[in-house]
Amino acid sequence: MGAMLCRTPFERLPFNNVVLRALPVDSSKDPGSRTVKGACFSRVTPQSLDSPRFVAVSEPALSLLGLSADDVLRDPQGPEYLSGSKLMPGSEPAAHCYCGHQFGQFAGQLGDGAVCYLGEVESRQQINYYNPCGRWEIQVKGSGLTPYSRQSDGRKVLRSSIREFLCSEAMFALGVPTTRAGSLVTSDTYVMRDVFYSGNPQPERCSVVLRIAPTFIRFGSFEIFLPADDFTGRQGPSVGQHELRAQLLDYVIETFYPDIQNRHSDRKERNAAFFREVTVRTAKLVALWQSVGFCHGVLNTDNMSILGLTIDYGPFGFMDRFDPEFACNASDRRRRYTYEAQPYVCRWNLARLAEALGKELPGPEAGAILDDYMPTYERFYLANMRRKLGLLEHKEPEDQELLADLLDMMYYTGADFTNTFRLLSQVPWPVGGEEEELREKAALEQVVGRLLDQGASLEELKVAHYPTMESRELDMLLSMSETNPGMFSIMASKPEVAKQLGKLGRLKQLMEVSHEELTAKQREDWLRWIQRYRRRLARECEEGCDKLTVEGLKMKRIQTMDSTNPRFILRNYIAQNAIEAAEKGDFSEVQRVLKLLERPYSAQPDLEQPSWTRGVAEGTCGVDGGPGGTEAEPNENDSDAVTRRLLYDSRPPAWAREICVT
Numbered sequence: 001m002g003a004m005l006c007r008t009p010f011e012r013l014p015f016n017n018v019v020l021r022a023l024p025v026d027s028s029k030d031p032g033s034r035t036v037k038g039a040c041f042s043r044v045t046p047q048s049l050d051s052p053r054f055v056a057v058s059e060p061a062l063s064l065l066g067l068s069a070d071d072v073l074r075d076p077q078g079p080e081y082l083s084g085s086k087l088m089p090g091s092e093p094a095a096h097c098y099c100g101h102q103f104g105q106f107a108g109q110l111g112d113g114a115v116c117y118l119g120e121v122e123s124r125q126q127i128n129y130y131n132p133c134g135r136w137e138i139q140v141k142g143s144g145l146t147p148y149s150r151q152s153d154g155r156k157v158l159r160s161s162i163r164e165f166l167c168s169e170a171m172f173a174l175g176v177p178t179t180r181a182g183s184l185v186t187s188d189t190y191v192m193r194d195v196f197y198s199g200n201p202q203p204e205r206c207s208v209v210l211r212i213a214p215t216f217i218r219f220g221s222f223e224i225f226l227p228a229d230d231f232t233g234r235q236g237p238s239v240g241q242h243e244l245r246a247q248l249l250d251y252v253i254e255t256f257y258p259d260i261q262n263r264h265s266d267r268k269e270r271n272a273a274f275f276r277e278v279t280v281r282t283a284k285l286v287a288l289w290q291s292v293g294f295c296h297g298v299l300n301t302d303n304m305s306i307l308g309l310t311i312d313y314g315p316f317g318f319m320d321r322f323d324p325e326f327a328c329n330a331s332d333r334r335r336r337y338t339y340e341a342q343p344y345v346c347r348w349n350l351a352r353l354a355e356a357l358g359k360e361l362p363g364p365e366a367g368a369i370l371d372d373y374m375p376t377y378e379r380f381y382l383a384n385m386r387r388k389l390g391l392l393e394h395k396e397p398e399d400q401e402l403l404a405d406l407l408d409m410m411y412y413t414g415a416d417f418t419n420t421f422r423l424l425s426q427v428p429w430p431v432g433g434e435e436e437e438l439r440e441k442a443a444l445e446q447v448v449g450r451l452l453d454q455g456a457s458l459e460e461l462k463v464a465h466y467p468t469m470e471s472r473e474l475d476m477l478l479s480m481s482e483t484n485p486g487m488f489s490i491m492a493s494k495p496e497v498a499k500q501l502g503k504l505g506r507l508k509q510l511m512e513v514s515h516e517e518l519t520a521k522q523r524e525d526w527l528r529w530i531q532r533y534r535r536r537l538a539r540e541c542e543e544g545c546d547k548l549t550v551e552g553l554k555m556k557r558i559q560t561m562d563s564t565n566p567r568f569i570l571r572n573y574i575a576q577n578a579i580e581a582a583e584k585g586d587f588s589e590v591q592r593v594l595k596l597l598e599r600p601y602s603a604q605p606d607l608e609q610p611s612w613t614r615g616v617a618e619g620t621c622g623v624d625g626g627p628g629g630t631e632a633e634p635n636e637n638d639s640d641a642v643t644r645r646l647l648y649d650s651r652p653p654a655w656a657r658e659i660c661v662t
Helices: 018-022 059-065 069-074 158-173 219-225 242-256 258-263 267-292 342-360 363-389 398-413 417-426 434-453 458-464 471-483 485-492 495-511 515-538 547-562 572-583 588-597 639-645 654-658
Strands: 041-043 053-057 094-096 099-102 105-109 115-122 135-141 180-193 202-213
Touching: 018 115, 018 242, 053 069, 053 158, 053 588, 059 069, 059 135, 059 158, 059 180, 059 202, 094 115, 099 219, 158 180, 158 202, 158 572, 158 588, 219 242, 219 342, 242 258, 242 267, 242 342, 258 267, 267 342, 267 363, 342 363, 363 398, 363 417, 363 547, 398 515, 417 434, 417 547, 434 515, 458 495, 458 515, 471 485, 471 495, 485 495, 572 588, 572 654
Parallel strands: none
Antiparallel strands: 041 094, 053 180, 099 105, 115 135, 135 202, 180 202
């Protein structure tokens, strides 16, 4: 009895590893890279770390497992348990087998090459829409070799681990469905990494993130049954094993979609209902990504959750300057996974899931469900954006055009996506009256000034509007406009070519305008759009509204906008400063940023001034209307001025544009 009382919180975790009993497991513990046939998991042994220690822990994420941050940090074996260096009682380490379409091509077997499933922890108090079974799967990412490691060493380093840890928790706080990150551990174990692929590898610390989700089963989990691909010739390791595919599908539906399981006695109707729900969740997820300016970076089928969660944070990025063609992955040279492409890529991935389900999902039903995807996405997206604009009482056809014109304004002015939406709650509600009109005019001028502060410089806009097609193709197109106008007209009608020509035309205009002329034009354009926006706000209150009702609507609008438009996001430069401090042994910036991102909609005066200084700010200002671009630039050696100017809600400084994520 005494021994039971002395058990630590880690040793008391109630493991119930259902998936390993429900699905076939490859029993070989050979860590060597190999094809795994007829199994959904492989037994593995995580590799221990030298001197593991915590960089940071997430109290909200750990609470899903019934753990407190204090208990975890006080336990001297905590870093060992949460890095896989020491196994908790009840843990059964395994790696998941899956395939995937990567950048549009079937890659064959992939699997957990750096991830180790530890088990599933019972937590009946945490049942929700995405987790109806009340069990939380925990994984350690970066724990060493598995049969799916291929040419990799199965390790992760501090910089990528910090990004995943912080973004997992940031997305949750933003209200975006996501896997969670409970802890981040680093060590004195090193691996060699060539950060810039320059032929100069450097030693980096091995680090491990504890990931938490109801399940990490993904679209690619069903692709292990695919036959040989016509283009690549690759096939799934369990091709033709239809009974195993049915077994996997039954497990997913019975465990994570019990309502669908209970409502349908006919198997094919059940499967169609399941696919419809996955489609709806995916549409809802990508609509939320778009509304916060998040770009996943690697939207392969193996990175698409079967539950509609954001998973596998690699080269992700939150958009700073609004650009529909924003691509956050430097390796994505064909720009397949741009911000504007995400909704369409997700539909493409859903079509691959339908193919992978094969005879389990009738083709006509799958086609009809896929036809509904874009209207469903657009409905979710417009609802999100109406809330961001504070349009709460009525839905009007004009709203879509008003939003489109705003995004055009943001694109042409190079406005910061996050800060611009946050500032719009400061646009005064039109109330009328001479005295109010004077106050409104002053408030409007102030808002427009702040919006202009969020815009890009003339030189930055020139760079941003340079065509992205190859120079050779562009030269050929321009030559064609002179030598073969007919063919040029045909080419110019193609959407991608028209987009490039539009950028070229915009670049020409920018080359012919001065900074003062551009600013004056932008001021007029912002004032024109804001007047339209205020007329639309006025229609939020129906005729006959009394003063009390108007005041209530004004307050509701501001509260909704400020709880929908974040003040803080994980910008690349914020993550980079935390990484650089951590690589020098200072973990305080990671912990500070985590606390800031846990409350992204709230002012946090005790956290908002960064603990670091770097470079010279470019006239940036935060959304609170602090020091702006109209003031003189600080001296490069004036670190106090730099700190004042670079707040966590500032537009990124110049050096941040050079950050490369692959």
